[in-house]
Amino acid sequence: MGLTFQHTTLGQRVLFGSGKAAEHLAGEVDRLSARNVMVIASARERPEAERVTAGISTALPYDDVAPHVPIDKAEKARKAATDNGIDLLVCVGGGSTIGMAKAIAMTTGLPIIAVPTTYAGSEATNVWGLTEASRKITGVDDQVLPVTVVYDAELTLSLPAELSIASGLNALAHCIDSMWAPRADPINQALAGEGIRALNGGLPAIRTNSDDLRGRELALYGAYLSAVAFASAGSGMHHKICHVLGGRWNLPHAQTHATVLPYVLAFNAPAAGDAARRIAAAFGADTSTAGLNALRETLDAPQALKDYGFVEGNITEAVQLILPVIPESNPRPVTEDNLTVLLTAAYAGTAPDADWTESQP
Known part of the structure; x- marks a missing residue:
């Protein structure tokens, strides 16, 4: 075809x-x-x-x-x-x-x-x-x-390194969500891939030296590409989750996106072969999850929603609010059970379910 x-x-x-x-x-x-x-x-x-x-x-x-x-x-x-x-x-x-x-x-x-x-x-x-x-x-x-x-x-430059990292990972979430959002297409996927490459280079430079202007230029460039891709592709599973969490419980925007991202990627990647390969290639990694996890380790990224005011007792309500807004085009079906598992892991900062993790790029 x-x-x-x-x-x-x-x-x-x-x-x-x-x-x-x-x-x-x-x-x-x-x-x-x-x-x-x-x-x-x-x-x-x-x-x-x-x-x-x-x-x-x-x-x-x-x-x-x-x-x-x-x-x-x-x-x-x-x-x-x-x-x-x-x-x-x-x-x-x-x-x-x-x-x-x-x-x-x-x-x-x-x-x-x-x-x-x-x-x-x-x-x-x-x-x-x-x-x-x-x-x-x-x-x-x-x-x-x-x-x-x-x-x-x-x-x-006045943005502290820790907040720069969270904000940059928010931009990265725009890139990754754009790979399988409702209006994903080869053009916004190409923009998202270049955005991942720029952020993957710029954010570690900022972590090493918060005054590194070249690193900050790369991050800004990557953030722009991520937003252009997102505007075209639309809002995917990741953003639907974070919008509910942020609006309902007033969680900090950037840190929430930075924390939830690895769980959504691990959840969707096995069912999104072409998108996962694009993400892996942009990171220069064997798999998309390996690429993101390596970057997050380098950056000492936010780990758990509980660190930002979300409590375990909110998970049931969160699931009920999120399920109706998940796009039908999401690569993997989202159910009350698997969304509960995902949010529980994101709350605690534990590793994603082993069944989610892709084995091939």
Whole structure:
């Protein structure tokens, strides 16, 4: 049978260069003829935001952001943008900050310039997420896709090595989920493979020396590729699990993704031959699980959900919330029993069930 697939490429301007964020941002604000700019950055990210925005006029600085974008905070920010006649959103920070900008854009139609300081990847997707009553809901809307992304690896230098590793593994999860997500195709699989290679090179360099700018550039490059692949392929089993856990129990985003990833890969790989071979090749390993496990050992990666506030008594509820949202296209059938086993192992940080582990690349 011939090669047949559908692929959508999102339109977005990307400016990449260490030490060039302020210059690139000023140029984009001018290009867009913006007059009333809302700059969104958390209190922790304010120093970076002030440096990046030094060359533009800020009409409204805004720092009321939180993980998983609670709906009440989103509505407050939307009102602030409308009341101040904002015509451009500039977000400087990680996934929470970019998520807030998307929440505003979703109802106002305002353009976004994203200046990431982590490897979350949200800046390159048209996916939004909001949390209400401890439930995280996500959706797709081209209106929330930033018109421009300004990448500057120097802005990630203030991100501690431990958080850089968790954030980078979150990006890696985008790559791996893109290999078998509902709209996976050869183009986003190729992007995901290159993303794995870049992250596999960049993250160990950051672990060895947190000031290694080349390692941080590789990680940013890999994070961008991972997000582009994810935006095209859609959300797979891994992200469905993590969205439920993060929204319901307010678990830290990056660490949750970093912890759950090896369990989902070990679960799916035996039933996803071509995808598993692509992942293994990207890692330069005999098998996909061996490649990921070697990287995680090098990085001293997060190990157990219990370390981040998840308790064993939540597993039954988690299973019931996750099962209905698992994509039908997942390589391996997901049942109440095997999902319980997976989450129990991820909770405790124990090795995946031996029956999950692939024997061939």
